[in-house]
Amino acid sequence: MTHPGTAPARRRPGIPDATVARLPLYLRALHALADEGVTRVSSDELAARVGSAGSPAKVRKDLSCLGSYGTRGVGYDVEQLVASISAELGLARRWPVVIVGVGNLGHALAGYGGFASRGFAIAALFDADPARLGEVVGGLPVRPMADLPVVVGEQGGAIGVIATPAEAAQDVCDELVAAGVRSILNFAPTGLQVPDGVDVRKVDLAVELQILSFHEHRKAARQVVPA
Amino acid sequence: MTHPGTAPARRRPGIPDATVARLPLYLRALHALADEGVTRVSSDELAARVGSAGSPAKVRKDLSCLGSYGTRGVGYDVEQLVASISAELGLARRWPVVIVGVGNLGHALAGYGGFASRGFAIAALFDADPARLGEVVGGLPVRPMADLPVVVGEQGGAIGVIATPAEAAQDVCDELVAAGVRSILNFAPTGLQVPDGVDVRKVDLAVELQILSFHEHRKAARQVVPA
DNA sequence: GTTTGTGAAAGGATTCACAGCA
DNA sequence: TGCTGTGAATCCTTTCACAAAC
Secondary structure, eight states: OOSOSSOSOOOOSOOOHHHHHHHHHHHHHHHHHHHTTOOEEOHHHHHHHHOTTOOHHHHHHHHHTTOOOEETTTEEEHHHHHHHHHHHTTTTSOEEEEEEOOSHHHHHHHTOTTTGGGTEEEEEEEOSOGGGTTOEETTEEEEOGGGHHHHHHHHTSOEEEEOSOHHHHHHHHHHHHHHTOOEEEEOSSSOOOOOTTOEEEEOOHHHHHHHHHHHHHHHHHHHHSOO | OOSSSSOSOOOOSOOOHHHHHHHHHHHHHHHHHHHTTOOEEOHHHHHHHHGGGOOHHHHHHHHHTTOOOEETTTEEEHHHHHHHHHHHTTTTSOEEEEEEOOSHHHHHHHTOTTTGGGTEEEEEEEOSOGGGTTOEETTEEEEOGGGHHHHHHHHTSOEEEEOSOHHHHHHHHHHHHHHTOOEEEEOSSSOOOOOTTOEEEEOOHHHHHHHHHHHHHHHHHHHHSOO
16 A cells, blocks of 8 residues: 555555456355354455465465455455545446347346345247247346347446357347447357447356366377376 | 577466466457458557557567567567467367356356357256255256266366355365365455366456445545545 | 478566565 | 555556567
8 A cells, every 4th residue: 555544545546457357256255154154254264265367475465455354463354445445446336137039048147046145137038930939938028139229228237148059149248239238148149240348258167168178188199198 | 589580379387377368358359350351450559449558569478478460560460369369268178167056147157159169168057955956057957966976977077167056165165175176266256265276266346346446446436535 | 393391589477575654 | 462554566367569460
């Protein structure tokens, strides 16, 4: 910190991306700790809980971005950290999520309980296939794409989830952006072009497997030709 | 390259992780190009196809790890690159995948066509719930966890996918490792402890949304208090 | 002229290691 | 004594920029 002795926490002129990506993992672990009745945790313990992505030094550096919520010689207050990270991630508000594409994956997402418990509310489901319209999935009716701007407008913004086949993804993406969505989670196995100011994160199941495949392949090679 | 004029491609004393994570994206884009009948591609064009994760310089550096498969002034041969990346990722072989947990998400994964077309074969489905045993999902019967070592043994190794609730994930992970699985894709929202030599990749849907939430939150703040 | 391949520079992220505080 | 907070050092990644090759 630049100078000591003033307000307890000043922080945050830009949190590194790598840290932002880990804050949700800490939050997850802290909620689990809270459920177990634990009230204090050290950087060592928290790192262990997070698994392979965590080291004690990383935990401390990451958390120091939020201000000083730890006590030397003792550790961090679980409840306080939960509050601080939640605030930083913008989870004070419950974000509306719209899911486009109600195939296999869309169904699974619509039925996933983990969203509600972690700050998100599924606001609506959409599908381009007229045959699916009106079908009720996870308690919500499937709506036509034409309704998208209305729903996003009503919600005052939303996070968009693309769960369509690859061929449809760019069109859907364009429609989401036109409707005012500025954050998109893309499950379709294709890259998306978006204007500045729109964030896209992608999850491609086959890509994850291929990365594992690379390492598995290497391990196998190492056994045959050791050293 | 250290010295010119010898064999056409020498390569690969360790590919950086960041590059490994992008090779599947290039492969995806190249397959799409091939389907369109395109036979040559430049680093600029490939970068554009990959979307936000690509820059021409990155493409060139990444591909240079595989050896020299480009032609200056012309670009890369699509077919040759597909072959070269596939080989590097170990996709000559079709990897068996075992899925544990046949809930919402497990169903979606079992029914996902994208695995087969991209180098993977679902070898078996498992669930700890006796009520689900024998149920047929995506053409495969749900089997008891006790069968896991047999199946992994028969296949000579496999990639494990954990699609269970968080509470069960660590136990399932231990069983997978005990059965000989050394590469795991974890969809359960919890960190996993694994011994050395086992790779874990994780996909947590709520975590992805929370990262988007952070940026959305920031964007909103920026509008209210503009610089 | 065009586009690759690659050193060199710049920018981030992680780890180290220890001062500072409870 | 124990554990946080943090500069310094290290490592990894990305970008730049240009010579070499077509």
